[in-house]
Amino acid sequence: MALPKIAVDASVIINEQVSEDVFRLELLCPEIAAYSKPGMFVQVRVDKGMLLLRRPFGIADVKDKSITVFYRVLGEGTKALTSVKSGDLLNVLGPLGNGFKTDAKRPLLVGGGMGLAPLLYLARFYQGKADILMGGRNKQEIFWEEYFRPYANNIFITTDDGSVGTKGFTTSLLPQLLTDTKYDLVAVCGPGIMMQLISDIAAKYDVPCQVSLEKRMACGLGACLSCAVDTKDGQRKKVCKDGPVFWAEEVQI
Amino acid sequence: MNESSRLKTTLLGIPMKSPVMTSSGTFGFGEEFADFLNLDELGGVFVKGTTLLPRRGNDGVRIAETPAGMLNCIGLENPGVDVFLNETLPRIAKYNMNIFVNISGGSAEEYGILAEKLDVDGVAGIELNVSCPNVKDGGIIFGTDPKAAASVVREAKKHTSKPVILKLSPNVTDITEIAKACEDAGADALSLINTLMGMAIDIKTWKPVLGNITGGLSGPCVKPVALRLVWQTAQAVNIPIIGQGGISTAADAIEFFLAGASAVSVGTANFVDPYATTKIIQGLDDYLEKNNLSNISELVGKLKMD
Numbered sequence: 179m180a181l182p183k184i185a186v187d188a189s190v191i192i193n194e195q196v197s198e199d200v201f202r203l204e205l206l207c208p209e210i211a212a213y214s215k216p217g218m219f220v221q222v223r224v225d226k227g228m229l230l231l232r233r234p235f236g237i238a239d240v241k242d243k244s245i246t247v248f249y250r251v252l253g254e255g256t257k258a259l260t261s262v263k264s265g266d267l268l269n270v271l272g273p274l275g276n277g278f279k280t281d282a283k284r285p286l287l288v289g290g291g292m293g294l295a296p297l298l299y300l301a302r303f304y305q306g307k308a309d310i311l312m313g314g315r316n317k318q319e320i321f322w323e324e325y326f327r328p329y330a331n332n333i334f335i336t337t338d339d340g341s342v343g344t345k346g347f348t349t350s351l352l353p354q355l356l357t358d359t360k361y362d363l364v365a366v367c368g369p370g371i372m373m374q375l376i377s378d379i380a381a382k383y384d385v386p387c388q389v390s391l392e393k394r395m396a397c398g399l400g401a402c403l404s405c406a407v408d409t410k411d412g413q414r415k416k417v418c419k420d421g422p423v424f425w426a427e428e429v430q431i
Numbered sequence: 432m433n434e435s436s437r438l439k440t441t442l443l444g445i446p447m448k449s450p451v452m453t454s455s456g457t458f459g460f461g462e463e464f465a466d467f468l469n470l471d472e473l474g475g476v477f478v479k480g481t482t483l484l485p486r487r488g489n490d491g492v493r494i495a496e497t498p499a500g501m502l503n504c505i506g507l508e509n510p511g512v513d514v515f516l517n518e519t520l521p522r523i524a525k526y527n528m529n530i531f532v533n534i535s536g537g538s539a540e541e542y543g544i545l546a547e548k549l550d551v552d553g554v555a556g557i558e559l560n561v562s563c564p565n566v567k568d569g570g571i572i573f574g575t576d577p578k579a580a581a582s583v584v585r586e587a588k589k590h591t592s593k594p595v596i597l598k599l600s601p602n603v604t605d606i607t608e609i610a611k612a613c614e615d616a617g618a619d620a621l622s623l624i625n626t627l628m629g630m631a632i633d634i635k636t637w638k639p640v641l642g643n644i645t646g647g648l649s650g651p652c653v654k655p656v657a658l659r660l661v662w663q664t665a666q667a668v669n670i671p672i673i674g675q676g677g678i679s680t681a682a683d684a685i686e687f688f689l690a691g692a693s694a695v696s697v698g699t700a701n702f703v704d705p706y707a708t709t710k711i712i713q714g715l716d717d718y719l720e721k722n723n724l725s726n727i728s729e730l731v732g733k734l735k736m737d
């Protein structure tokens with residue numbers, strides 16, 4: 179059964195910069211918060227100038243009446259978002275899509291860059307049961323650690339430059355982690371190439387793996403077919419409606 | 432729910448609660464928007480472009496935002512007419528919408544076959560898409576030549592008892608020529624406009640943004656062009672016109688009625704605001720009330736030229 183979706187004017191609780199180019203945006207929208215599950219996303223309307231389409235962001239946390247997203251400043255839309263202030267209204271459409279498996283016994287969440295955003299809510303859902311493997315280019319990109327700390331079991335860190343954690347990529351550390359611990363789920367979100375490699379390794383170790391995909395979206399509702407992804411059996415699915423979370427063996431990442 | 436008689440319309444012999452419809456490719460099969468509005472408030476829902484065989488659509492990036500608009504090159508991805516008839520149509524019957532099926536073929540005969548297959552209960556009418564800029568076969572080649580467009584209309588009319596609407600492309604030199612040819616061939620109504628062919632380039636990579644290189648432009652930025660074409664077409668033909676292209680508000684819709692549209696259809700605006708059509712319906716009713724008009728038909732083609 180699909181959950182009810184809604185578009186509402188949500189009041190901004192906070193829009194704060196948390197690293198060089200990442201902001202944390204908390205929005206008051208009880209109707210959306212009530213039905214949000216880890217891995218689902220929202221489409222935020224940036225009502226500025228000639229911008230038209232909503233911007234999709236993963237739900238990174240949910241409190242009673244609010245949802246939190248983290249966004250990286252990339253182009254016009256996210257740039258415009260940075261000037262939003264507490265008390266301003268943003269129209270939010272959600273909750274959209276299907277989330278991660280939430281009943282694993284021993285999950286490992288693997289995230290790179292902004293891919294860590296939806297995993298944060300998933301980590302909280304697992305109430306300390308989940309291990310986290312996070313990767314970033316450098317120490318600044320690992321600001322996530324403090325957000326995950328309260329909800330995570332073990333946190334493993336890799337950085338490209340070795341400024342914190344193990345030098346290298348999440349893919350370099352993963353085989354060791356899968357050897358040491360009998361995980362029953364790998365949930366990964368990050369750049370496409372990373373998800374591809376992580377899911378290949380998970381397959382080799384026979385651990386079920388979920389990936390969270392990104393495609394350009396217009397409706398977010400399964401109506402426009404902007405977000406088509408190839409499935410392994412030669413069909414196409416909609417990332418917004420059938421995903422964004424898929425089993426790795428289902429889709430061409 | 433809006434039950435005002437001011438918006439009641441009969442178009443193509445079909446009674447409608449309002450003359451506000453939704454455009455093919457932008458509203459799925461209607462069901463995707465069921466959380467947001469009562470679908471039977473709409474005059475009709477034009478479902479995604481349907482073809483004889485399933486189509487995968489285009490590869491690569493399928494949309495790009497442009498100033499006050501968007502480009503798309505979906506490429507008519509759809510499950511094919513048989514799946515539509517056997518699975519989709521029974522599933523969406525419960526919404527009591529007037530369902531118009533937008534069809535695309537590779538030859539005039541194919542339009543005929545599709546029209547015949549769709550001549551079933553639950554289908555209110557057929558819209559001939561001869562104006563999709565995103566597929567090589569069929570589509571736009573029939574929409575840019577009056578003779579070819581007319582042959583598609585004739586073929587469809589021959590094979591169905593349903594009203595046949597021809598969707599016109601704006602990517603032509605003289606739209607009225609094609610409009611007249613289709614009227615003569617027996618089209619029951621015209622819908623316009625389909626998207627305007629455009630493109631976008633990524634200046635970081637020097638590559639086209641869209642996987643298909645070019646795509647169809649839609650949204651608020653096309654409204655003035657669409658309005659002009661509706662107005663010109665309305666001068667040229669006597670069959671009803673379903674006006675579309677960039678309509679986001681009731682005010683936009685009113686312009687189209689004044690230019691000569693008997694109904695309007697909303698596309699890209701549904702992405703921006705899933706309640707767009709409901710708001711337009713309400714706004715139209717308010718406007719009619721404020722102007723002491725008893726029915727929307729009193730606006731149609733009432734552009735004052737003095």
Ligand SMILES: Cc1cc2nc3c(=O)[nH]c(=O)nc-3n(C[C@H](O)[C@H](O)[C@H](O)COP(=O)(O)OP(=O)(O)OC[C@H]3O[C@@H](n4cnc5c(N)ncnc54)[C@H](O)[C@@H]3O)c2cc1C
Pocket residue numbers: 219231232233234235236237247248249250251252253254255256257292295296391392393394395422495496
């Ligand atoms: C399901 C999903 C969840 C996402 N979650 C997050 C998140 O939690 N945090 C975050 O920072 N980013 C996330 N993204 C990516 C984010 O949507 C884009 O970075 C953002 O839309 C860029 O907008 P812009 O106006 O700044 O960039 P522009 O490049 O100016 O945008 C132009 C157009 O391209 C689209 N676009 C550009 N990059 C992407 C992209 N990577 N994915 C999808 N659409 C894109 C925009 O939405 C817009 O329509 C997510 C994307 C998807 C599909």
Ligand SMILES: Cc1cc2nc3c(=O)[nH]c(=O)nc-3n(C[C@H](O)[C@H](O)[C@H](O)COP(=O)(O)O)c2cc1C
Pocket residue numbers: 402454455456457479480481503505507533560563598624625626648649650651653675676677678696697698699700
């Ligand atoms: C994503 C997308 C998909 C579309 N698919 C179709 C289609 O399958 N068949 C068709 O006749 N028109 C299609 N169109 C064109 C619309 O039906 C409409 O004519 C056009 O977008 C102009 O209206 P708008 O500016 O309100 O969107 C599509 C438009 C968009 C944006």
Ligand code: FES
Pocket residue numbers: 394395396397398399400401402403404405406416417418419
């Ligand atoms: S964004 Fe419209 S179908 Fe996925």
